[in-house]
Amino acid sequence: MGKITIKDKTFKPYISAEELQTSISKVANEINTHYIGKSPIFIGVLNGSFMFMSDLLKEINLQCMVSFVKLASYEGTTTTGKVNELIGLNEDIEGQDIILVEDIVDTGNTLVKLYEILQNKKVNSIKIASLLFKPEAYHKPYPIDYIGKEIPNAFVLGYGLDYDGYGRNLSSIYVLDEQ
Numbered sequence: 001m002g003k004i005t006i007k008d009k010t011f012k013p014y015i016s017a018e019e020l021q022t023s024i025s026k027v028a029n030e031i032n033t034h035y036i037g038k039s040p041i042f043i044g045v046l047n048g049s050f051m052f053m054s055d056l057l058k059e060i061n062l063q064c065m066v067s068f069v070k071l072a073s074y075e076g077t078t079t080t081g082k083v084n085e086l087i088g089l090n091e092d093i094e095g096q097d098i099i100l101v102e103d104i105v106d107t108g109n110t111l112v113k114l115y116e117i118l119q120n121k122k123v124n125s126i127k128i129a130s131l132l133f134k135p136e137a138y139h140k141p142y143p144i145d146y147i148g149k150e151i152p153n154a155f156v157l158g159y160g161l162d163y164d165g166y167g168r169n170l171s172s173i174y175v176l177d178e179q
């Protein structure tokens with residue numbers, strides 16, 4: 001695995017496909033154990049979570065549903081300013097156990113908005129599963145329940161994560177080469 005260049009930036013190999021699969025198996029085992037006898041709904045946050053969701057769900061042995069959402073932000077007509085809307089969720093999730101599936105939690109801003117929207121839908125529980133987590137950047141109150149791997153504050157690419165829309169198709173993770 002060599003370096004790759006996307007537009008103006010160069011990235012170097014960081015987490016191999018094998019290591020990713022090991023981290024994903026660990027997360028799947030935790031979820032399988034914690035949800036025995038339950039039937040959760042996995043909700044993936046697009047676009048970044050599609051690869052993680054796919055590999056994670058192959059190792060989930062629960063009876064479960066899968067859905068994907070996008071967070072759309074637009075200027076509201078009231079004085080409250082920005083309004084966040086969840087698009088793509090067609091299932092009735094009232095009373096359900098939700099597992100939010102994220103590619104990466106960085107500042108957690110996205111997560112907090114999603115969490116609050118879902119809470120308002122009177123769900124039974126919400127847990128968060130993220131392939132990658134940047135603990136140094138995260139100062140929000142919600143715990144990240146299932147973490148594939150913690151990473152330092154660096155910009156990463158691949159396995160669903162993009163730089164300016166590109167690189168999502170890479171099967172391993174690369175990190176920005178600062179040199």
Ligand code: IMP
Nearest residue numbers: 048105106107108109110155156161162
């Ligand atoms: P947050 O709201 O700061 O936690 O980040 C939300 C989104 O930003 C993630 O779901 C990613 O799509 C994107 N993001 C955050 N950090 C990175 C990164 O290092 N590389 C690529 N995308 C990132």
